């Protein structure tokens with residue numbers, strides 16, 4: 230069977246190729262190398278290659294507002310695939326990209342078309358589509374998905390400027406995370422799976438205060454003002470994307486403590502779309518039933534206010550979904566195995582894998598509640614989806630249109 234090899238911008242530079250700087254990558258001509266037994270000759274061709282073999286990039290979208298746990302989720306996801314994610318070696322120290330063996334995570338802030346001063350002058354926030362270049366985002370995600378390297382811009386969060394671009398090579402799994410992965414229909418259509426982190430205002434405020442006051446020295450008033458200033462654009466451009474997500478992780482204040490205003494105990498809902506190819510929603514006890522479960526007792530230690538799980542079918546923006554909910558927090562992470570053993574379709578490779586992942590990252594925010602648990606499970610579901618997608622492609626016919 231023929232295998233196609235895509236050459237990156239760098240290797241293409243050594244042969245005569247047209248450049249297309251508008252797209253941010255030098256690419257339309259590819260060097261096509263067939264390793265089939267019949268023809269082992271190297272041949273150069275202008276080609277539109279639809280390569281359905283194993284070297285096609287799977288694209289995952291992760292949408293959320295700033296400070297809503299995207300980085301933490303990404304660390305859990307890359308850990309599921311093994312290996313630590315690191316910024317590109319020898320590159321811009323302020324790069325937003327994280328690379329591991331299997332995954333490359335790019336931050337969509339890199340597609341801001343206006344820098345900090347430009348936004349201020351125009352009176353627009355970074356959430357406003359007018360401050361972002363969706364044409365370039367689309368062209369580059371499409372190129373990476375087809376196995377072509379791109380020169381991706383960098384938005385520098387330290388200086389607020391647009392830095393010179395960085396070479397980004399097609400990985401096995403490309404995660405595009407940020408404010409708008411599902412905003413532009415063209416980009417949305419490139420996604421093999423999409424996730425939305427839906428953090429309620431109360432919780433978002435608590436997390437922002439925790440981080441921006443403790444770690445970034447902002448005042449309470451400035452944090453409040455920044456959240457208020459972003460709210461109209463958040464409602465207009467970010468929040469509506471959740472209707473398109475295959476999985477939504479919704480984070481709300483607990484219902485176990487009446488009138489809780491501390492925001493420490495969380496109610497977390499994993500909303501999973503039905504009928505998504507290669508994604509079978511997780512269930513508790515009995516698929517499709519409506520179930521409430523309080524696991525506290527002999528096998529799970531719970532202090533006040535306890536833990537409550539529920540599971541039921543529902544509809545979400547007109548789509549059929551399954552919803553798994555956890556309210557409360559774990560006292561002892563090693564006892565999570567008890568909960569794990571009652572969940573089905575969690576896409577583990579061995580008994581206790583969820584618990585092992587959670588214990589491995591016990592220091593990450595949310596490890597004692599549903600945010601960490603559901604992020605870990607979604608990570609395992611993505612691994613499963615990736616493996617099924619790749620398996621379905623191996624053996625599929627190779628199509629190449631040559632001129």
Ligand SMILES: Nc1ncnc2c1ncn2[C@@H]1O[C@H](COP(=O)(O)OP(=O)(O)OP(=O)(O)O)[C@@H](O)[C@H]1O
Nearest residue numbers: 294295296297298299300301436439440594595600
């Ligand atoms: N599950 C969680 N439970 C409690 N706090 C959390 C959780 N996830 C994130 N946080 C808090 O929110 C802060 C932001 O998290 P993180 O850096 O992962 O978000 P982000 O969306 O990547 O932010 P940004 O886009 O601004 O870089 C963390 O420092 C932490 O204080």
Ligand SMILES: O=C(CO)[C@H](O)[C@H](O)COP(=O)(O)O
Nearest residue numbers: 295338345355386387389408
């Ligand atoms: O919403 C955001 C996504 O992370 C940022 O606020 C946006 O990217 C602008 O960044 P900065 O505040 O560093 O200029």
